[in-house]
Amino acid sequence: MLRAGIVGLPNVGKSTLFNALVANAKATAANFPFCTIEPNVGVVAVPDERLEVLAKISNSAEIIPTRVEFVDIAGLVKGASQGEGLGNQFLANIREVDAIVHVVRCFENDDIIHVSGSVDPIRDIEVINLELALADLAQVEKRLDRARKQARGNKELQVEVDALEKVLPILNEGQPARQVELTEEEEAALKPLGLLTYKPIIYAANVSEDDLATGNAWVEQVRELAAKENAQVVVVSAQVESELIELPPEERQDFLESLGVTEGGLQSLIRATYELLGLRTYFTTGPKETRAWTIKAGMLAPQAAGVIHTDFERGFIRAETVAYQDLVATGSMAAAKEKGLVRSEGKDYTVQEGDVMLFRFNV
Known part of the structure; x- marks a missing residue:
């Protein structure tokens, strides 16, 4: 969670x-x-x-x-x-x-x-943001010295050095690191630091x-x-x-x-x-329960199935999927199937916000 x-x-x-x-x-x-x-x-x-x-x-x-x-x-x-x-x-x-x-x-x-x-909300925000930036600055400076030395013998660590060097001047100005544009690789390199x-x-x-x-x-x-x-x-x-x-x-x-x-x-x-937090919701529904499941945006069907149980992801076969709006408009899953609105999606399907899903899998 x-x-x-x-x-x-x-x-x-x-x-x-x-x-x-x-x-x-x-x-x-x-x-x-x-x-x-x-x-x-x-x-x-x-x-x-x-x-x-x-x-x-x-x-x-x-x-x-x-x-x-x-x-x-x-x-x-x-x-x-x-x-x-x-x-x-x-x-x-x-x-x-x-x-x-x-x-x-x-x-x-x-x-x-x-x-x-x-009462002065801007002053209050700046107090908090500055303290968070100063805490990050101390951490980045400490890590950067070590990363530079390690990168001499390991080119893969150069990505972390580049990311730290991008973030450092922003933090020196008391500004948040989220203002810096980082590549996916740079983001991954900085993630262990948990920058505030x-x-x-x-x-x-x-x-x-x-x-x-x-x-x-x-x-x-x-x-x-x-x-x-x-x-x-x-x-x-x-x-x-x-x-x-x-x-x-x-x-x-x-x-x-x-x-x-x-x-x-x-x-x-x-x-x-x-x-x-970049979260999305898909649903499962039936006589026993209707339930909302949380996934990250961009998750594929097997990963979404794995949120329910890891066995669902390992044994994923397909997902019977219908858009929420289509199910509501037709009034039942049976009616949605009759109109061809229930799709059979495979492992490459990107789950959409509001999808109503039934997973088929091998145990």
Whole structure:
């Protein structure tokens, strides 16, 4: 399961957001820095309306959505790359995730202390990004010296040297490594380093209840900065989300509509995180269950089958495949077959988003 780490300065709403994400999480949300020390981990379902539709077609007894793991990482502060505020421990936690959700405070509240004394999302983002870049810089400099020496007797290591030399000047400027264009070989060479600033990022602009529908001037600032980084922005309200989970399910939609929105920001955040990680969904459906399966974009049919069980990949024969839209339009698998919409795909087939699949394999 792929993991997204929730990061940000202390008291920006990370733990409150995390609690709302997993609903049952036990993360402590309190009004002082370093409330979260050990990272809390929660697994959340990726919302997908297609599951309900397929389950009705197949009369499924159970629906199983795909999931993403979120890690609530303690608040970073200026100097974290030098160990300030338990920074080394927190940076190590970030290194273990696949993507970063950077929570940025975009609300005013005198009752919630800001570590810098005022609300300034751009300053806050730059503090975090600089600390991550400094941590990466130290790692890249150390590795580059060694790689240059090793490359003298091993030309294959020259790819890593080239990649490190591309990344170094960007990090020296305090900018994220993801701004550098790397070849696939260079990316593979740098992967073992787990560079913090090369991880894909989403900025979660945390606003007050009143600004959830429209955003505010701070949100616009975050959007401008994110556009320069080619990053995404999702507007959320930790306050609203914490209230939502206290309401009965039947009352939640009315509450959201009273705020001028159709869904909570967390739904958008979960979807955006899923897409950010380059993930795709295919489905299996039948009387027993309708289930969403997670694959990487570009996976071939045997690899997709292997997500269910390694035996499926080893003994793969073919995949009976129908597009979600075609199955819904015809109303049943039998009707889709009659119209020639169910295809028999072989080992070279690239699985598409929303494919409904049945694998044939030898044991």
